[in-house]
Amino acid sequence: MQASDVMVANVVSVSPAASVREVARILLSNQISAVPVLDELGRLVGIVSEGDLMRRAELDTEHRRSWWLRLFSGKDKEALAIEYMKSHAQRAEDIMTREVITAAPATPLREIAALLEKNHIKRVPIVDEDSVVVGIVSRANLIQALATVGEDDVQTGTDDSTIRQRVMAQFQSEEWSKYSTLNATVQGGMVELWGFVGSEAEKEAARVAAELVPGVRAIENNVTVRPVAAGF
Numbered sequence: 001m002q003a004s005d006v007m008v009a010n011v012v013s014v015s016p017a018a019s020v021r022e023v024a025r026i027l028l029s030n031q032i033s034a035v036p037v038l039d040e041l042g043r044l045v046g047i048v049s050e051g052d053l054m055r056r057a058e059l060d061t062e063h064r065r066s067w068w069l070r071l072f073s074g075k076d077k078e079a080l081a082i083e084y085m086k087s088h089a090q091r092a093e094d095i096m097t098r099e100v101i102t103a104a105p106a107t108p109l110r111e112i113a114a115l116l117e118k119n120h121i122k123r124v125p126i127v128d129e130d131s132v133v134v135g136i137v138s139r140a141n142l143i144q145a146l147a148t149v150g151e152d153d154v155q156t157g158t159d160d161s162t163i164r165q166r167v168m169a170q171f172q173s174e175e176w177s178k179y180s181t182l183n184a185t186v187q188g189g190m191v192e193l194w195g196f197v198g199s200e201a202e203k204e205a206a207r208v209a210a211e212l213v214p215g216v217r218a219i220e221n222n223v224t225v226r227p228v229a230a231g232f
């Protein structure tokens with residue numbers, strides 16, 4: 001299996017000009033731990049994770065050191081300036097991590113797993129040859145894929161890939177699911193649905209949409225209905 005077989009294509013993203021408060025709301029409302037930052041052409045320019053929002057002046061959690069600790073900390077002015085930006089800047093472009101680990105759609109899952117493990121990250125943006133983000137693979141997506149593999153697994157290759165493409169196309173074509181985080185894995189015609197939706201009706205509609213795809217033998221609906229957060 002490769003990245004394109006398990007990636008979530010409807011990537012939640014923000015622009016470089018998005019406010020820090022907006023980024024925080026998006027992470028919370030979508031129950032994700034990081035969000036890619038894309039330019040006007042959809043190209044990846046950075047990523048903002050929960051870690052980038054931990055040390056904030058608004059929360060009184062920024063780094064503070066007494067003058068004598070600052071004197072012997074060994075940190076130069078550049079490092080201190082970066083800390084200041086992280087805790088005080090108000091736009092995504094000023095706090096985002098610019099050096100982002102990425103992969104191509106054809107990257108084997110074993111390489112994706114190695115990237116996650118080696119770099120201690122939770123997700124990898126999937127980009128095409130023009131650096132346009134076409135999906136994202138998280139640790140959860142790898143676990144989803146693992147859950148579909150049986151001990152007597154028989155590789156079905158193109159057939160399963162075609163089924164998944166058609167299921168995902170169904171989600172892309174409907175207004176209620178076009179911008180959702182719905183995902184699907186397919187093994188031997190058995191489809192497992194994953195992701196978060198806002199209602200039980202959307203969860204069941206996802207099942208129905210998958211049932212319409214030729215070649216689907218059975219469906220396991222693991223979609224989670226997201227609880228309504230107060231104030232959002």
